[in-house]
Amino acid sequence: MAELTATQQNSLQSKLSELKEELEVLLASSSASSQTVDLDQPIGRLSRMDALQQQAMAKANRAGHQMRLTLVDAALMAIKRGCYGECRRCEEPIGFSRLNVRPESPFCYECQEQSEKIR
Numbered sequence: 001m002a003e004l005t006a007t008q009q010n011s012l013q014s015k016l017s018e019l020k021e022e023l024e025v026l027l028a029s030s031s032a033s034s035q036t037v038d039l040d041q042p043i044g045r046l047s048r049m050d051a052l053q054q055q056a057m058a059k060a061n062r063a064g065h066q067m068r069l070t071l072v073d074a075a076l077m078a079i080k081r082g083c084y085g086e087c088r089r090c091e092e093p094i095g096f097s098r099l100n101v102r103p104e105s106p107f108c109y110e111c112q113e114q115s116e117k118i119r
């Protein structure tokens with residue numbers, strides 16, 4: 001896998017900045033909507049279940065966004081330190097094609113596969 005060219009890194013950096021903004025907006029709006037479910041309200045059994053389900057889903061989404069934002073921040077830091085695009089486990093270049101799909105990815109394909117098998 002080849003190391004990133006300056007052009008590739010620039011394009012990934014702007015992707016990461018956009019992603020960061022998007023995630024921050026999503027997180028801000030979801031924190032507002034997750035407060036609207038009041039379980040003490042007599043809203044009936046079915047709608048109560050719906051509300052609970054929606055609340056659980058919003059929570060899961062939020063956790064996912066939060067985790068992704070952490071990775072995006074780490075990737076932006078890595079760009080500043082000049083070690084972006086390096087796998088955090090085996091230190092091999094992650095490769096542009098993979099980063100182009102998931103610019104916040106901290107691991108190369110092989111290491112990602114392995115960590116998913118362990119889990």
Ligand SMILES: [Zn+2]
Nearest residue numbers: 087090108111
């Ligand atoms: Zn690796």
